[in-house]
Amino acid sequence: MMKNTAASGVWVVIAAYNESQALGRVLAGLAGLPYCILVVDDGSSDPTAEIAARGGAEVVRHPINLGQGAALQTGIDYALMRGATHVVTFDADGQHRPEDIAALLAALRAHHAEFALGSRFRGAAPDLPPLRRLMLRAATAFTRLTTGLDVTDAHNGLRAMTRRGAGRIRLRQNRMAHASEILHQIGVSGLAYVEVPVTIRYSRYSLAKGQRASEFVTILLDLFARRLNP
């Protein structure tokens, strides 16, 4: 498939680690949209990179597995190097809807914001299990407390940012704590942000790939370590 690199300055960054099962469908959903698709293969041991290339995406391959935060930062850096005007982060497990990207970009323009953050709690997440809903609410409360940002969904991987906004993001949390770190850096930057309702489609696959309760403890430890070594 031909790479869609000349269509627009909007780069959709997908961090993928062993996502060969879902990535093909995700890329098929994005095909034909006027965005440059970039898959950052985070040292997968399965054919994620090959599937990404076949699906028409640009591929950047980490030589080793570093974590989703590191993969997103690599994608942001690469997109900016290639002249991106906007960067969108999009999950590889199929839980995001391609049409929500347009809503995020439109919100950036309409509100002259530098960041548009997807929120499932302003939008919809019909199959969100109660325990996960509770964990996400707790994580959001923690993030609101520590960053001062008025957000309703702290761990939503669907976001859009302008080139200016993307240039202010410098993720140091390689693993899952990057979601809180992005919000922290948005807060520190003082740049305008907007929350946009999005729909998250949960499947058995995406739930299995998602965060578990034990990982929230790890995230809290990572964030605590960041405070010790800022």
Place this chain on the structure above:
Amino acid sequence: MTAQLLLSFLLGAILIYAFAERRRSPVVGALALVAAAAGLYFVWVPTHATSLAELAGVGRGVDLIIYIWVVISLLVMLNLHLKLRSQTEAMTGLARAFAIGEALEQDQVATRTSPHTVRMAPRTKRAESGSSKAAAAAIGTSANDSATNK
């Protein structure tokens, strides 16, 4: 006496480690230095440890030394964690530079060889090109249900 020698050896090692670390982590180094020195002193003058322990409400001098030991261990662990973290960051930077360099190289090769791919404009010009307008035109216009924050 054997226990005292063994403890002295271990605390001496910590002392040397803390002294060597004082430049890299001044706070951790200084705290470990003081704690190890105090530990050494009390190993050889246990009566003072007992007096101090009674003063602190700990009970026995040996308990106080154990507590000091625990504190030293935690400080060393914290120091190691911070060091590991900085090494991970360095490794991430290295892996990222490698990955991006390789992708840019492959893209240039593909641009030279593929009859389908549009040749890329120089990066500075690309950034300033009309791509933002094209993207803006391509995206939807509805944002009625959004909320702005600053």
